[in-house]
Amino acid sequence: MMHKLSKTNIKLSIIALGLLLTALIFTSCYKETALPVEAGFSTVFVESNQSVPVQVFIKNQSVGADNYNWTFEGAEPESYSKENPGTIVYKTPGTYTMTLTASNIDGSTDTATKSITVFDAIAINFSTEIIDSNYPPVEVALTNTTNGVGLTYKWTFEGGTPATSTEHNPPNVTFETPGDHSITLEVSNGFESFLESTIINVAPHIEAIFDWEVDYFDDDYQAPVSITMTNSTISATDYSWTFPNGTPATSTEKTPTVTFNTPGIYTIVLETDNGKRTSRATKNISILPNTNIRTFTNVELGINTAHNNNVKGAFFSTTLRKVFMANEVTSEHSAEIDIAFFGLNNSFSFNKFIAPDIAGTNGFAPLPNATHTKFINSQEICGCPASLTATEFDSMTDDTLLNALTITETNNGLLAFNDSVLPRIVLFETQDNRKGAIKIKDFVDNGLNSYIVCDIKVQK
Numbered sequence: 001m002m003h004k005l006s007k008t009n010i011k012l013s014i015i016a017l018g019l020l021l022t023a024l025i026f027t028s029c030y031k032e033t034a035l036p037v038e039a040g041f042s043t044v045f046v047e048s049n050q051s052v053p054v055q056v057f058i059k060n061q062s063v064g065a066d067n068y069n070w071t072f073e074g075a076e077p078e079s080y081s082k083e084n085p086g087t088i089v090y091k092t093p094g095t096y097t098m099t100l101t102a103s104n105i106d107g108s109t110d111t112a113t114k115s116i117t118v119f120d121a122i123a124i125n126f127s128t129e130i131i132d133s134n135y136p137p138v139e140v141a142l143t144n145t146t147n148g149v150g151l152t153y154k155w156t157f158e159g160g161t162p163a164t165s166t167e168h169n170p171p172n173v174t175f176e177t178p179g180d181h182s183i184t185l186e187v188s189n190g191f192e193s194f195l196e197s198t199i200i201n202v203a204p205h206i207e208a209i210f211d212w213e214v215d216y217f218d219d220d221y222q223a224p225v226s227i228t229m230t231n232s233t234i235s236a237t238d239y240s241w242t243f244p245n246g247t248p249a250t251s252t253e254k255t256p257t258v259t260f261n262t263p264g265i266y267t268i269v270l271e272t273d274n275g276k277r278t279s280r281a282t283k284n285i286s287i288l289p290n291t292n293i294r295t296f297t298n299v300e301l302g303i304n305t306a307h308n309n310n311v312k313g314a315f316f317s318t319t320l321r322k323v324f325m326a327n328e329v330t331s332e333h334s335a336e337i338d339i340a341f342f343g344l345n346n347s348f349s350f351n352k353f354i355a356p357d358i359a360g361t362n363g364f365a366p367l368p369n370a371t372h373t374k375f376i377n378s379q380e381i382c383g384c385p386a387s388l389t390a391t392e393f394d395s396m397t398d399d400t401l402l403n404a405l406t407i408t409e410t411n412n413g414l415l416a417f418n419d420s421v422l423p424r425i426v427l428f429e430t431q432d433n434r435k436g437a438i439k440i441k442d443f444v445d446n447g448l449n450s451y452i453v454c455d456i457k458v459q460k
Contacts, residue, residue, distance in 0.1 A: 034104075034106030034107060034108055035064045035104060035106055035108060036064060036108050036110075037062065037063070037064045037065045037102050037103060037104050037108040037109060037110040038062060038063040038064060038065075038102075038110055039062045039065065039100050039101065039102035039110035039111055039112040040060075040061040040062055040063070040100075040112050041058055041059060041060050041061050041062070041098075041100050041112060041114070042058070042059045042061055043056050043057070043058055043059075043098070043114060043116060044056070044057045044059075046087065050117070050118055050119050050191045050192070051093075051118070051119045051120065051121045051122065051189060051191060051192060052090060052091055052092060052093050052118055052119070052120060052121050053089055053090065053091045053121075054089065054090045054118040055087050055088070055089055056075075056087065056088050056089075056090070056116065057086065057087050058070075058084070058085050058086065058087070058088065058098070059084065060083050060084050060100070062100065062102040062110075062112075064104055064108065065102035065103060065104055065110075066103065066104040066105050067081075067102065067103045067104070068080075068081060068082060068083050068100065068101070068102050069081060069100070069101040069102075070085050070098075070099070070100055071097075071098070071099040071100075071101075072085075072088050072096070072098055073096040073097045073098070073099075074090060074092060074094060074096040075088045075089060075090050075096065075098075076088065076089045076090075076091070090116075090118040092118075093118055093119050093120040093121075093148075093149050093150065093189075094117070094118065095115055095116070095117045096115070096116055096117075096118070097113055097114070097115055097116075098113065098114045098115075098116060099111065099112070099113045100112045100113075119150070119189035119190055119191045119192075120148035120149045120150060120151060120189050121148065121189075122146070122148060122151065122187050122188075122189055122192070122193075122194045123146065123147070123148075124146050124185055124187050124194055124195075124196040125144075125145045125146050125147075125196075126142060126143060126144045126145065126146060126185055126196065126198075127142070127143045127145070128140050128141070128142055128143075128183060128198055128200065129141045129142075129143070130200070131172070132275065132276070133203075133274065133275060133276070134200075134201055134202060134203045135202075135203050135206065135235050135274045135275070135276050135277070136175070136176050136177070136178060136202050136203065136205055136276070136277075137174050137175065137176045137276070138174065138175045138176075138200065138202045139172050139173070139174050140160075140172060140173045140174075140175065140183070140200055141172050142155075142169065142170055142172070142173070142183070143169070144168055144169050144170075144185070146168075146185070146187055148187075148189065150189060150190065151187050151188065151189055152166070152187070152188045152189075152190075153165075153166055153167065153168055153185065153186070153187055154166055154185070154186040154187075154188075155167075155170050155183070155184070155185055155186075156182075156183070156184040156186075157173045157175075157181070157183055158181045158182040158183070158184075159175055159176075159177050159179075159181045160173040160174060160175050160181060160183075161173065161174045161175075161176075175200060175202045176202075177202060178202045178203060178204045178205060179201070179202060180199050180200070180201050180202075181199070181200045181201075181202060182197050182198075182199055182200075183197065183198050183199075183200060184196070184197040185197075203234075203235045204234050204235050205234070205235065205277070206233075206234060206235040206236055206272060206273075206274050206276075206277050206278065206279045207233065207234045207235070207279050207281075208233050208236065208270045208271065208272040208279040208280055208281035209231075209232040209233050209234065209281060210229055210230060210231050210232065210233065210268075210270050210281060210283070211229075211230045211232070211283070212227040212228060212229050212230060212268075212285075213227065213228050213230055214226070214227050215227065215228075217319075217460075220288070220294065221285075221286060221287060221288050222287075222288045222289065222290045222291060222292075223260060223261055223262055223263050223287050223288065223289065223290050224259055224260065224261040224290075225259065225260050225287050226257060226258070226259045227257070227258060227259075227260075227285070228255060228256075228257045229241065229255050229256055229257070229258070229268075229270075230255065231254050231255050231270075233270070233272050233279070233281075235274055236272035236273060236274050236279070237273065237274050237275060238252070238272065238273040238274070239251075239252060239253070239254055239270065239271075239272055240252055240270070240271040240272075240273075241253075241256055241258075241268070241269070241270055242268070242269040242271075243258045243260075243266070243268055244266045244267060244268075245260060245261075245262060245264060245266055246258040246259065246260050246266065247259045247260075247261065260285070260287045262287065263287050263288055263289045263290075264286075264287055265284055265285070265286050265287075266284065266285050266287065267282050267283070267284050268282065268283050268284070268285060269281075269282050270282075290460075291397060291398040291399065292398060292399040292403075292459055292460050293396065293397075293398055293399045293402065293457055293458070293459060293460065294318070294457070294458055294459075294460055295455070295456070295457050296318075296321065296455065296456040296457075296458075297455045298441075298453055298454075298455070299316060299323065299453070299454050299455065299456055300312060300323065300444075300451045300452070300453055301313065301314050301316065301323065301339075301341040301343075301451055301452050301454065302314050302325075302341075302343070302449065302450070302451040303343030303344065303345065303346065303348075303448075303450045303451065304342065304343060304344065304363045304364070305345075305448040305449070306343075306446075306448060306449040306450060306451055307325055307326055307364070308326050308363075308364070309326075309448065309449070310325045310326055310327045310328075311325070311448075311449045312325070312449060312451045313325035313326075313328065314340060314341045314342070314343070314364070315329065315337045315339065315340050315341075315356070315359075315367075316337070316338070316339040316340075316341075316456070317333070317336040317337045317338060317339075318338055318339065318430070318434070318436065318456065318458045319336050319338075320333060320336045324337060326364070326365065329365075329367060331368040331369060334356075334367045334368050334369055334370060335368075335369035335370065335371060337356045337367060337370070337371075338356060338371060338373045338428075338430045338431070339353060339356075339373065339428065339438070339456075340353065340354050340355070340356050340359050340362075340364070341353055341354075341452065342354050342362050342363065342364075342416075343450065343451075343452065345450075346445045346446065346447055346448070346450035347445075348418060348419040348443045348445075348450070348452075349418050349419075350416045350418070351416055351417055351418065351419075351452070352375075352377045352414065352415070352416040352417065353375045353377055353426050353428065353438065354375065355370075355371075355372045355373045355374070355375065356370040356371055356372070356373065357370040357371060357372045371430070371431040372431050373428050373429065373430050373431065374407050374408070374409045374428060374429045375409065375413070375414060375426060375427070375428045376407060376408075376409070376410075376413040376414075376426065376427040376428070377413060377414060377415060377416065377417055377426055378412065378413060378415055378417050379413070379425065379427065380421075381412045381413070381415065382410050382412050382413030383410055383412055383413070384406075384408045384410055384413055385406055385408075386405045386406055386407055386408065386427055387405075388401060388402075388405065388425050388427060388437050389425065390423045390425055390439060393425055393437055393439050393455075393457065394439075396437075396457055399435075399459045399460075402435040402436065402437065402457070402458075402459055403435065403459070405427060405435055407427055407428065407429035407435060419443040422440065422441070422442070422443070423439050423440055423441055424439070424440040425437055425438070425439055425440075426438040426440070430458075434458055434459040434460070435458070435459050436456060436457055436458030436459060437456070437457055437458075438454050438455075438456050439454055439455045439456075439457075440452050440453075440454045441453050441454055441455065
């Protein structure tokens with residue numbers, strides 16, 4: 001047994017010795033052979049942004065290196081001595097070189113370089129100035145204060161002349177067509193582009209447009225007639241009016257008032273200007289001879305109950321041309337009421353026209369500041385020289401017949417009338433000495449809301 005164990009031990013010792021010698025040989029070979037260095041790195045633009053300020057993330061991909069020397073031309077930082085510099089920053093546009101020199105303890109060295117281009121940031125800034133006015137044609141001056149190196153410019157002028165430009169400061173642009181026009185500037189740094197737009201409004205072409213409003217008391221266009229011009233002219237700054245035979249004969253106001261004192265057909269001329277162009281418009285106005293008479297047709301005047309219940313008025317103003325119910329009468333215009341009708345009931349057995357100043361004693365509320373109108377209700381019994389027939393009333397085209405009347409109030413002339421005579425002519429004279437006639441055409445039975453229908457002709 002002892003003999004066998006000794007042989008085994010001897011074999012194990014020989015094997016161990018062989019392994020040791022092998023290990024020594026390999027170790028000797030390793031120390032004698034230096035490992036080569038392969039320098040390399042990758043770069044990524046942070047957020048894919050290549051416009052300054054630009055951040056670049058750097059990842060070291062070197063093999064076999066122990067030491068690192070980074071150089072970043074134009075960047076912050078400009079150098080680095082550790083394995084991974086992380087993120088560096090470029091604040092000035094340009095093309096720069098990155099250099100990595102890597103080495104190890106065996107003295108192996110390798111260098112890797114890479115070029116990188118960063119672009120100028122784009123902050124578009126331009127302004128426009130309209131020369132003179134925005135009436136067509138509109139000339140626009142442009143000022144471009146966009147700053148940057150290596151930028152290109154593309155201008156687009158919608159509807160303008162010129163239509164485009166690639167200059168940093170383009171020439172003035174002209175817009176002829178009214179409306180909104182877009183001016184767009186596209187700026188590029190070779191990597192990315194940005195747009196900025198503004199709107200230029202061109203006013204409509206000049207056009208002279210006018211009409212007039214006639215004075216309330218002159219709406220029959222009988223001389224004298226006063227009118228106030230209504231000016232709807234488009235795109236004008238100056239106005240020149242001509243009024244043949246008018247007072248005034250000319251005006252430069254925007255909406256003048258003019259009076260025509262004699263009959264005729266006159267051509268009103270408006271010439272307009274906006275400093276660039278002019279426009280002219282004309283209209284004819286017909287001024288009629290003065291008949292000195294005003295006519296109202298189908299005037300409805302209610303009986304007392306209709307008036308006081310505010311259904312149909314019994315008061316009338318020949319100057320305001322309006323019928324008044326009880327609740328419409330105010331001290332402001334009651335002095336203008338010159339006709340008051342008293343109707344007792346719907347049978348029309350008792351009717352008369354009364355002076356406004358005695359309305360308070362005839363079933364109406366007193367009228368403040370009331371005036372006195374003289375009436376002849378019943379020509380047939382008045383015992384007075386004044387007389388006018390229905391035929392004469394209808395034929396009146398001027399105030400000749402009215403002017404010849406002498407209106408005198410008599411007891412009989414003031415008496416009430418019924419509906420037995422139709423048409424009935426009632427004569428009157430207002431406090432301001434205007435003579436007139438009322439032609440009653442109908443008595444309308446509508447219960448408490450009954451009324452008469454009449455025409456009225458009165459001097460102006």
